[in-house]
Amino acid sequence: xAVVSQHPSWVxxxxxxxxxxxxxxxxxxxxxxxxxxxxxxxxLMLMATSNEGSKATYEQGVEKDKFLIxxxxxxxxxxxxxxxxxEDSSFYICSARADExxxxxxxxxxxxxxxxxx
Amino acid sequence: QKEVEQNSGPLSVPEGAIASLNCxxxxxxxxxxxxxxxxxxxxxxxxxxxxxxxxxxxGRFTAQLNKASQYVSLLIRDSQPSDSATYLCAVKGPGANSxxxxxxxxxxxxxx
Numbered sequence: 001x002a003v004v005s006q007h008p009s010w011v012x013x014x015x016x017x018x019x020x021x022x023x024x025x026x027x028x029x030x031x032x033x034x035x036x037x038x039x040x041x042x043x044l045m046l047m048a049t050s051n052e053g054s055k056a057t058y059e060q061g062v063e064k065d066k067f068l069i070x071x072x073x074x075x076x077x078x079x080x081x082x083x084x085x086x087e088d089s090s091f092y093i094c095s096a097r098a099d100e101x102x103x104x105x106x107x108x109x110x111x112x113x114x115x116x117x118x
Numbered sequence: 119q120k121e122v123e124q125n126s127g128p129l130s131v132p133e134g135a136i137a138s139l140n141c142x143x144x145x146x147x148x149x150x151x152x153x154x155x156x157x158x159x160x161x162x163x164x165x166x167x168x169x170x171x172x173x174x175x176x177g178r179f180t181a182q183l184n185k186a187s188q189y190v191s192l193l194i195r196d197s198q199p200s201d202s203a204t205y206l207c208a209v210k211g212p213g214a215n216s217x218x219x220x221x222x223x224x225x226x227x228x229x230x
Contacts, residue, residue, distance in 0.1 A: 006161075034217075043206065043222040044162070093161045104150045104169060105210035105218055112161040 002028050004096045006110025013084055014118055020080045021113045023094030030096035033077040034107065035069065038091045050077040074099075084117045091115075120145045122209050124221035132229050137194040139224050141207030144188070150210040151183055151190045156223070157203045166192060197228045 003026040013019050023033055031052045036044040048069055049057040056069035066088075068080040077096075081088055091114050095107040121144040131137045139153075150169055154162035166181040168174045168190065174181045180193040190209075194201055207221040 044220050046217065049217070091159075102214045104167070105216065106150070106152065106164065106167055107208075107218055108164060109154075109161040114159075 002026075002096070002098055002108045004094065004108045004110040006094050006113060008113055009111060010114040010116070012116045012118065015085050016083055018080055018082045019084055019115060020078055021092055021094070021115075023077045023079070023096065023110050025075045025096040025098075025108075028096075028098040028100075029074040030077075031074060031099050032102075033071065033094055033096045035067075035077075035079050036093045036095065038093060038112075044093065047079075050079075052077075081115065084115070086117045089115055089117045120148075120209070120211065120219050122207055122219050122221040124205075124207050124224050127224035128227060129224055130227045130229060131197050133197060133199060135197050135228075137197045137201065137226055137228070139192040139194075139205050139207075139226065140189060141191065141209075141221055142189045143207075143209045143219075145209070145211055145219075146185075146188065147212050148185075148188075148209045149212045150218075151181070152208040152210075152218070153179075153181060153190075153192045154206040154208060154220075155203045156206060162206055194226075197226075199228045199230050202226055202228050 005024045033050040035047045050071040052071045071077040093112040094110040153166040156162045168181040178195045182191045204223040206223045
């Protein structure tokens with residue numbers, strides 16, 4: 001299967017700082033990537049859809065100024081959690097959809113980033 | 119609102135048994151169906167995809183799709199303790215812009 005690389009795997013930061021998470025599709029082009037958040041023992045919650053060369057589309061209730069998304073190339077999307085607070089502590093997971101698989105929508109996930117805000 | 123339901127669970131089966139995981143969806147025009155496996159603390163891993171009615175087999179896994187009844191299931195034969203994980207059902211509608219909708223997941227425990 002296709003490989004999606006996500007870094008860092010875990011990060012601990014102080015309240016008020018910003019954290020950047022990178023998501024790369026290693027062996028395929030992904031015009032569209034997705035960012036999810038998952039709290040313990042809960043399912044995935046879609047935060048936003050990242051589109052190369054255009055603005056991200058955010059789900060209802062997700063603050064676009066707090067969760068900055070940049071999709072600079074066909075293989076890289078970044079999520080920056082700005083002014084992080086303890087309630088932002090969660091497992092953040094990116095996923096990518098290969099451009100040749102747009103119709104069927106198969107997603108491949110990165111390894112996830114566990115964010116802990118002190 | 120499009121819904122994907124995984125109501126049964128948690129599920130516990132003995133090693134070597136068949137585990138049957140079920141999923142129903144509300145959007146009749148859904149066209150793509152996926153099963154992901156997620157170990158605790160890890161991200162989801164795609165294990166099966168199915169797009170047309172019937173069965174699709176891959177090793178010990180069989181996905182079954184019935185669009186008329188709007189359900190998709192996953193059978194795991196000869197269950198192993200390493201199969202213990204949460205299994206997420208995901209459904210996508212037609213069109214390139216249609217998003218994937220995930221169920222809440224079923225936790226499977228395979229007893230040695």
